[in-house]
Amino acid sequence: MTVSPGAMSCVFDVLVSKDVESHFTKLSIVLQRFADVGLKLNLPKYSFLKSSIQFLGHFVDKHGIHTNDGEVKVVRDFPTPRSAEHVRFFLGRAGYYRAFLKNFVSIASPLTRLLMKDTSFQWCDIHQKSFDFFKLALTEAPVLVFPDYSFSFTICTDASGDIRDVLMQQVDGFYTDHTAVPQLYKGNNLSGRLTRWFLTIEEFNPTLKHI
Known part of the structure; x- marks a missing residue:
């Protein structure tokens, strides 16, 4: 959710600004909002003036948003599923980065069909191709660049x-x-x-x- 313009939060994680010029102004606004509702911060858990940071399973820097190497490794090293439950877990991990994967839904469809009710689990070539695609695609995932707000959308x-x-x-x-x-x-x-x-x-x- 948006805490204020230039700042966003998810539960207890807060990310403020993407440039030094506006950082202190936006940080002051966010801290004031916390104070207004009586929230106290544990300063040792906060980082300031970082050029890059891990945030919600992503790596964020001036170039944009990247996948997290640790999360990608989990997908890349995932063994061939032997049950629908394994497929569901794999799709959950791969799906976390669906924004980086073009045509995610269509490519995942062979795997998602294995999760349908009353469907017997039979692993075939089409499932293996979909499985292997996600492993390769996340390894070569693009950087999601930040939008240019000087343009309209x-x-x-x-x-x-x-x-x-x-x-x-x-x-x-x-x-x-x-x-x-x-x-x-x-x-x-x-x-x-x-x-x-x-x-x-x-x-x-x-x-x-x-x-």
């Missing part, structure tokens, strides 16, 4: 039950083929999960368009 979403990916381009707008989304964004009579989505999207003040 378009987010294109698909309402298909099978396709859940989001495409971001540096042009203006939010396009969706789901007719209900523009209506939901009006914020009328929302509750639960829809309210949380509405508040998250509202931070970016988007223009929604149905296509």
Whole structure:
């Protein structure tokens, strides 16, 4: 979640800023917010002015977000699954880095089919190819560069039950083929999960368009 512009947190982990120029200003804002709600920090567990850092299983530096060598090694050294439970565990570890793996869902589909109810476990060539692909792909995973906020963005979403990916381009707008989304964004009579989505999207003040 976003603590303030330029800072994000997950449970007790907080990451502030990506450049020295704005670091102290943003850090002051974050620390003040902690003080406002009565939170106390254990300073020995915090690091300041680091050029690179491990954060939520990723390695972050000025170039962008990288996979963590330790986590990649777990996937790379994972033995050939002998049960559906082994497949589920492997996909959980590989799926943590799905943002680095193009077409993750389609490539994983042979393995995910082994997890379907009443499916007998039979390991075939198609499963081995999918398994080996993930091992190789994570070893050669790209760096996820930071977005350039001097540009505006378009987010294109698909309402298909099978396709859940989001495409971001540096042009203006939010396009969706789901007719209900523009209506939901009006914020009328929302509750639960829809309210949380509405508040998250509202931070970016988007223009929604149905296509």
